[in-house]
Amino acid sequence: MVVHTFRTARRLRQSCFLTLVSLFNQRVQCLKKKFYFHFQDYIDLIIWKVQFLDRHHLLIKFGSVDGGVSRNADSHPSFFAVYNMETTEIVAFYQNSADELYFLFELFSDHFHVSSKSSLHMNFMSSHSNNIHALEQLRCTKNKATNFSQFVKKMMASLPFSCQSQSPSPYFDQSLFRFDEKLISAIDRHRQSTDHPIKFISRRQPNILKFKMKPGPEAGSTDGRTKKICSFLFHPILPLALSVQQTLFLQASVVNIHFRR
Numbered sequence: 001m002v003v004h005t006f007r008t009a010r011r012l013r014q015s016c017f018l019t020l021v022s023l024f025n026q027r028v029q030c031l032k033k034k035f036y037f038h039f040q041d042y043i044d045l046i047i048w049k050v051q052f053l054d055r056h057h058l059l060i061k062f063g064s065v066d067g068g069v070s071r072n073a074d075s076h077p078s079f080f081a082v083y084n085m086e087t088t089e090i091v092a093f094y095q096n097s098a099d100e101l102y103f104l105f106e107l108f109s110d111h112f113h114v115s116s117k118s119s120l121h122m123n124f125m126s127s128h129s130n131n132i133h134a135l136e137q138l139r140c141t142k143n144k145a146t147n148f149s150q151f152v153k154k155m156m157a158s159l160p161f162s163c164q165s166q167s168p169s170p171y172f173d174q175s176l177f178r179f180d181e182k183l184i185s186a187i188d189r190h191r192q193s194t195d196h197p198i199k200f201i202s203r204r205q206p207n208i209l210k211f212k213m214k215p216g217p218e219a220g221s222t223d224g225r226t227k228k229i230c231s232f233l234f235h236p237i238l239p240l241a242l243s244v245q246q247t248l249f250l251q252a253s254v255v256n257i258h259f260r261r
Contacts, residue, residue: 045079051160053111057091058083059160080159096156097149105155106138112161133174133203137181158187165189169234169241176203177210184213184232193230193245215243216254 035042045062053059063078080101082091094101105112145151165188171177172186178201183191197212215230226247233242239260246253 041077048078049160051112053082056084056086058085059112061160078156080156096153099148099152102152102155105159106135112159133178137174167232167234168236171200171234171239171241174203177201178203183230188231188233190229190231190246193228211260213241213243213258215256216245 041064044064046065047060048063049061051059060081060083061078062081063076066076078096080092080094080096082093083089084091142148142151167186167188169186179185179198183194183198185191193215195216197214199212200210202208202210215232216228228245228247230243230245233244235241241258243256243258244253245256
């Protein structure tokens with residue numbers, strides 16, 4: 001009886017092992033076919049952008065020549081490689097629509113930023129991997145997306161991050177304030193501008209307005225149909241900021257200095 005049980009268990013183990021080997025071989029063949037199918041695409045890749053992840057690794061973004069000179073590069077397929085400079089090996093390789101890359105970005109967003117957090121004021125930089133409010137906002141946007149693959153591509157379009165592209169100002173700490181990220185955020189780029197002030201709401205005292213910022217002329221724009229964009233420059237420590245509002249036509253830019261009294 002014991003011998004029969006032992007032989008049965010051994011046959012089951014052998015059967016499971018052979019099944020796993022078969023699945024592994026099928027997976028290898030599938031990956032090989034995929035590689036050769038896209039082989040010409042890989043040959044035509046050029047480097048779009050490079051970022052240091054740490055002292056040994058680079059995050060390299062590859063894409064086509066057409067995508068590199070296109071105004072809308074996001075519509076072109078791109079790839080990300082993690083390259084070890086010491087061993088000269090490609091540690092990982094992803095397409096910009098890869099789920100695995102997105103989940104790494106969601107869980108370890110801070111590792112994609114070059115900025116050092118050795119200074120105390122750098123700890124105010126919020127991301128969805130260190131701030132629950134930023135994570136909730138990201139997941140809300142993800143849940144609203146009708147096409148997850150397109151959502152991943154949109155999120156990966158910001159990688160690699162440019163040096164000093166994120167402001168460390170405590171006014172952007174999402175544990176302290178809530179604000180409309182369509183109008184202003186810690187990421188340094190042009191935003192849509194309106195004639196209404198940008199409100200900063202307290203997180204610790206819900207619905208309590210702490211302060212407002214109004215870019216552009218104090219009296220507002222006389223032509224509400226004119227499209228306006230605005231950029232901001234915040235001091236990393238002091239309660240001081242600059243706003244620069246521009247229009248699409250050849251009108252003078254409006255520069256405002258904002259400070260808390």
